[in-house]
Each structure stands twice: as structure tokens, then as C-alpha cells.
Amino acid sequence: MNSEGENSSFLPPGPWARSTGSLGPEAQAGAPEAPQLAGHKGQLQMILQELSPGALGVNVVVEETKTKVKHVIKQVQCIDHHHASQALEELRPLLQLQHPYISTYEEVFQMWDSEASSMFLCLVMEYSPESFQDVIEAKRKEKATIDSEWLRSMLVQVLDALEYLHRLDILHRNLKPSNIALVSQNHCKLQDLGCHTLMTHRAKWNIRSEEDPCKKSWMAPEALSFSFSQKSDIWSLGCIILDLASCSFLNGTEAMYLRKSLHQQPDGLRAILETIEERQVPLADTFSLLLPAMLQINPSDRITITDVIRISFGRISLKSSTLHGPVIPEAVTNVLLEGNMASILELMQTFSSHPEVQLRAMKKLMTMPEDQLALVQGTDAKVSWDSSFSSVLLGTLRTHSDSTQLIIKAYSLLTIISSHESVSQELQKAGLCVLLLQHLNSFLQDRDVCLSGLGLLWVLLVDAVIMNRELLEKFPALVAQVLATHPADVDMAEAGCAVLWLLSLLGCIREEQLEEVVVLFLRNIWPNQGRVQLVNNAYRGLASLAKVSELAAFRVVALEEGGSGLSLLQETYQLYRDDSEVVENLCMLLAHLASYKDILPELEYSGIRTLAQDIQDRFPSSLKLVSYAKEVLLSLDTAAAPSPGDRELPGAACDLSGGLPAPP
Numbered sequence: 001m002n003s004e005g006e007n008s009s010f011l012p013p014g015p016w017a018r019s020t021g022s023l024g025p026e027a028q029a030g031a032p033e034a035p036q037l038a039g040h041k042g043q044l045q046m047i048l049q050e051l052s053p054g055a056l057g058v059n060v061v062v063e064e065t066k067t068k069v070k071h072v073i074k075q076v077q078c079i080d081h082h083h084a085s086q087a088l089e090e091l092r093p094l095l096q097l098q099h100p101y102i103s104t105y106e107e108v109f110q111m112w113d114s115e116a117s118s119m120f121l122c123l124v125m126e127y128s129p130e131s132f133q134d135v136i137e138a139k140r141k142e143k144a145t146i147d148s149e150w151l152r153s154m155l156v157q158v159l160d161a162l163e164y165l166h167r168l169d170i171l172h173r174n175l176k177p178s179n180i181a182l183v184s185q186n187h188c189k190l191q192d193l194g195c196h197t198l199m200t201h202r203a204k205w206n207i208r209s210e211e212d213p214c215k216k217s218w219m220a221p222e223a224l225s226f227s228f229s230q231k232s233d234i235w236s237l238g239c240i241i242l243d244l245a246s247c248s249f250l251n252g253t254e255a256m257y258l259r260k261s262l263h264q265q266p267d268g269l270r271a272i273l274e275t276i277e278e279r280q281v282p283l284a285d286t287f288s289l290l291l292p293a294m295l296q297i298n299p300s301d302r303i304t305i306t307d308v309i310r311i312s313f314g315r316i317s318l319k320s321s322t323l324h325g326p327v328i329p330e331a332v333t334n335v336l337l338e339g340n341m342a343s344i345l346e347l348m349q350t351f352s353s354h355p356e357v358q359l360r361a362m363k364k365l366m367t368m369p370e371d372q373l374a375l376v377q378g379t380d381a382k383v384s385w386d387s388s389f390s391s392v393l394l395g396t397l398r399t400h401s402d403s404t405q406l407i408i409k410a411y412s413l414l415t416i417i418s419s420h421e422s423v424s425q426e427l428q429k430a431g432l433c434v435l436l437l438q439h440l441n442s443f444l445q446d447r448d449v450c451l452s453g454l455g456l457l458w459v460l461l462v463d464a465v466i467m468n469r470e471l472l473e474k475f476p477a478l479v480a481q482v483l484a485t486h487p488a489d490v491d492m493a494e495a496g497c498a499v500l501w502l503l504s505l506l507g508c509i510r511e512e513q514l515e516e517v518v519v520l521f522l523r524n525i526w527p528n529q530g531r532v533q534l535v536n537n538a539y540r541g542l543a544s545l546a547k548v549s550e551l552a553a554f555r556v557v558a559l560e561e562g563g564s565g566l567s568l569l570q571e572t573y574q575l576y577r578d579d580s581e582v583v584e585n586l587c588m589l590l591a592h593l594a595s596y597k598d599i600l601p602e603l604e605y606s607g608i609r610t611l612a613q614d615i616q617d618r619f620p621s622s623l624k625l626v627s628y629a630k631e632v633l634l635s636l637d638t639a640a641a642p643s644p645g646d647r648e649l650p651g652a653a654c655d656l657s658g659g660l661p662a663p664p
Helices: 081-096 132-142 148-167 202-211 221-225 230-246 252-261 268-278 284-294 305-312 315-319 330-336 341-350 355-366 387-399 404-417 421-429 432-442 447-461 475-485 490-505 511-528 532-548 550-557 565-575 580-593 597-605 608-618 623-640
Strands: 036-038 044-050 058-064 070-078 105-113 118-126 180-184 187-190 375-377 383-385
Touching: 070 081, 081 105, 081 118, 132 180, 132 230, 148 187, 148 230, 148 305, 148 330, 221 230, 230 252, 230 268, 230 284, 230 305, 252 268, 268 284, 284 305, 305 330, 330 341, 330 355, 341 355, 341 387, 355 404, 387 404, 387 421, 387 432, 404 447, 421 432, 421 447, 432 447, 432 475, 447 475, 447 490, 475 490, 475 511, 490 511, 490 532, 511 532, 511 550, 511 565, 532 550, 532 565, 532 580, 550 565, 550 580, 550 597, 565 580, 565 608, 580 597, 580 608, 580 623, 597 608, 597 623, 608 623
Parallel strands: none
Antiparallel strands: 036 044, 044 058, 058 070, 070 118, 105 118, 180 187, 375 383
16 A cells, blocks of 8 residues: 555544544553554554555554554444444455465454444554555656566466455455555565445445546446456456556556546557557567456456466466566466466476476376376377476476475376386486486485385386496495385385395396395395285395395395294295295295205205195196296205215206305
8 A cells, every 4th residue: 555644643534543442542651742542453553644545445554552563454434333244244254364465354343433423444454565556656757667577476476366366256356556565575465355345335436536536447347337246356457467567658647547448448458559569568478468358348258367377377478487486376387287288398397496386287297197198199009208298307306306395296207107118218318217316315314205216216127128237236225225214114115125126137236235135135024024015026036136146045045133034934935825926936936046056955954845845735726836846846856865975956057166155
């Protein structure tokens, strides 16, 4: 609201200094130079100044004498008690509004002025010394255009606030530049919301209109006949945007007559838009699309607030600016994300510096059907990958490498699309594995980042062509760190065992890491026997390592505190003896262990012959299981045959001339 006077001792007419209703004595000890009142929430108030009269009544700035906090109190004279009570009930819901770009009423109360024999409604509002009107007037004096980045930032906030009100079916009814307060240089708030009961007070409107013909120039044609709707707010907002766009070459009077002329002659807008374009006013292209659609005489022909958002931040507008600075409100982002895949990716690129936009865009993408998620149908009916998608996602991860929320959401999205082999290869080429290494290293303590990262890595490794083996060989040690950081986390153990199994299967575990990985598998099976997926993947991993390394095989059967891998295996068998998948993985491990002659005595001693025989008898119809069991039994029989000096197995998979010690 704009201040007209600076005299702190001015006492406006009305009930402010009377000892009636909610307000108390006008003079307080210690401050005889200025009128005071006990109004807002019972706090002692000092009246500082009167602002220019509003459309509905007198506005004064008051200051709490203790806290020095300033407020604006709007005094609205009502017809009678019923009229005041009706307005009060309508205004009460506005006290509950919570929005960063709306200055809500702090208190609303009614009081009787016995001297004037009138009922007054008092609305207490947040005080802001500046508004859009001050910005416009300053630019008019300078004959300068308004900075486009500032305007975009303010427009985002105004649109978000108005969308919020309209979504709640609340109308502002009194939109104009003086009612958009500047809380700070880059933060604005809509204020002074009207209500139907007060805004349709014809006598009061007529008086204000005669006092200042400018008052109604911001109002929609139908609002002049006391018909208000969301489209009325759209018209008023269009007038505000028009003023912001033309303030460099139209003075206040010219701007007022232009606004009033649009009520009867909408064609007058065309000429002003041409001038805006000729003078190269920033965002001229956006204004030429936006204003004709907002300033239609017939309300039904006007666009909605969501349409305003789309046009204001649509493709033409976005290309001219990346809009750095304040957070893009969720309501605005959601409107912009209603397009197709291409428009969503364009939005992500345009707002690359805004993590909140990236996060909402990813959430939107995750709601799309998988067959539409950056996969395009080629002419040969094969699915191909839209590489721009991976470029945008990985670019987001690199730009916002410290945002765990973004990392987790991006990993979830990448996990969905990486199930396609061509996509997995593309992402590996684009550097996703490098990012995974960095993130797991940086966020070892963050459970969600580690879980989502291991899940994504697993999908990348399944049926994937290895693009960089040297890079993948760095993961086993890192997975070991993750598991050591979260020792009691069963979900982490399951994810880690799954990844280690695939890395072992792909030959990405170095020789010096073999024993450590074997121990990791065994130690994660032991306390988590109830997790069948973990058990399966861990035994698959052990089998994969035992197949290629005698050292790994020895580590499986080596005695540790609490037992050996063989006693653990038998315990697992007792738990899952009817589960053919688990038993098959156990038996596969035993078959690989039995291929090493120096391990056979330990197998015999541990009762593996009986276990293998039981497996063969229990699953006679499973050819693979029977085959593994027979391999174990044959190896044990060969080792037990006469000629104890001949321990070599036919076709043994490993030369033991290296002289490895027998297990303890």
C-alpha cells in the first residue's frame, strides 16, 4: 500500500481512539505526541500514518509500542451489524490461508463507533512499505523498462499465489499493483483480499469511484456490475502486466485511460502491443500472446490461471531466460509439466539450476507408462533409446551432486529405464557408473542413497555388456564399505549380496579381493537366513567364485569362529530343503567345491555325502539338481577309492601344484 502522509500525530476519523468495543483509550502515558490504541491482539498500538484510502475504507499504519512491529488496519464502515457480521464470517476463512506469496489477514474484528453511530469492520494486515505500484512509478519517472528477470521472478510468485486461491475457490476481487506488496527485493505477496459482502456495497463503491476514477480501472467489465469470478481476477492481473510492460513510455494518466478504454474497445490493445514490440520491451513476445487472451471483454473468452502459467513460461518464453534465483513454486511447475516427454525434458534443461523443478519433473516422469519413458518406436518396430533423456538426467545428477533427494529420485527413474539392454549400455557410456562410485563414496552414511544406488547398479549389470571392466572392478571394495557402514541393515545386505553376485559372475572381482568377498557372503547369510533372495544370491556368488578360484573355495570351507561355510550350508539346507531354487544354488556350490581334491576330505568329514544323497533322492525330477548332486557324490567316491596316494580327480578344474595349505 502506498503512503500519502508522514504525520505520525494524525488521527483518522472513526473509532481508533475511542474507548469502545475492542479498542481502548486514545492516549497512553509516555507517548503524548502520537495517538495510541489497544487493538490488534490486545497489544498497545501507536498510529503512525494514514495511507491513501482504499476502495472500501480508510487504512492506517500502526506500530506495536513494545515490539515496534508495524501493521496496517483497514477500517471499513458497514451498513449495520448484520452487514458487518456477514462480512466477518466471509473473511474468517482467509485467516487460515498459508502461502508464501499471500499476505493474509492477521486479525479481523468488528466494533461500534457510538459517535458516528456506525458499525466498523477492522482488518489487520501485515505492513510492507513498498508495492508493485512503487516499482511502476519509479520506472515511469526514469522512462525505463522493468528488468525481465525480476519480472519473471515476481510473475512466478503472483501466479502461484493466484493459482492457490483459485484452487480453493477463493477470489481476490481487488487485484491491482498497490495490492501486491514487496516484502523484499525478490519476494512479493498478494494482499488486501476482498470478500463478496464488502465488494458489492454499491454506495461505498460509488463514493470511492467519484473520489478517484482510477480505482475501478483495474477491474474487469463485469466486476463493475458487481459480478465477480476467477476470470475477473485474470482481467485485473492482465491490467497489472500491461502496466508493467508499458510503464517506460506511458504515464499514469495515459495508462489509466488505456485500461478503462479496454472495457469497450479491446482492439486498442493491439496498438500498445505493437509499441511494446517496437520499443523492444523485454518479454514482448510473451506479452503479445498473453495479454489478448487475458483482456477479453467476455469472461468466458478469457484464459484460466493455468493457461496464464503455460503461456508465461511456455517454450517461447523459456528460451529467452533460464530464470535463476528464487524457488519455482510447485503449482507453477506442475502446470508446466503437463506436456509430453519432449516438453518435460526441455523444462528440466531450462530450469537446470532449480533442484525443485528437477525433482518434480522426475516424479512426473515416473508416473508415465514405461513404454513412453524416453523409448521411441523405430521404423523397424524395434524400441530405441532417446539419448537426450540420459543426457538430461545425468546432467542433473552432476549439477546437483549434493542433493540426496534428487539422487534417490534419479536413481529410481534410471532403474526403471535401465532394464532395456541398449539403455544400460548407453548409460554406462555416458558415465553413470562413475557417478554411482562418487555418490556411494560421498553418501556412505545415507541409507536411501546406498540402497537406491545398489539397486540401480544391479539393474545395470543384469544381462549387460560390460563397457568398462576396470571401472566395475572398483565396486566390490565400495560395496564392502557400504555393508560395513550398515551392518545390521537386512535390506542393504540383500542388495549388496545381489550386486556382488553379478560382479563375481562377470569376473569383476580381483584376485586379492576374493577372500574378502567370500567372507562377506558368508557373514551376511548367517544372520539373515530368513531372507530367501539374499540367501539365493549369496550362494550363487559363492558358487561363481568357487568355480574360478581354489583360494575362494578354500575360504568357503575354512573354519571360523562359529563354524565353517559347510556348517552354514547344511543349516540353510534344513531351512529350505523343500525350496528347489535354494537347494539348486547350494548344490551348485558343492559341485564346484568338490572339483578340488584337497577340499574333498573336509566335505566328507562334514557330512556332505549324506546331504548330496538326500538332495538326489528328494528332487529326482530336477535334472540340474540331480546332476550337481551326482557330481559331488562321484568326486567323494573317487577320493574314497583304494590307492589313497592317488587323490587327483579326472578333469580337475585346478592345478594344485602351488601347494596351498589344507584348511584348518
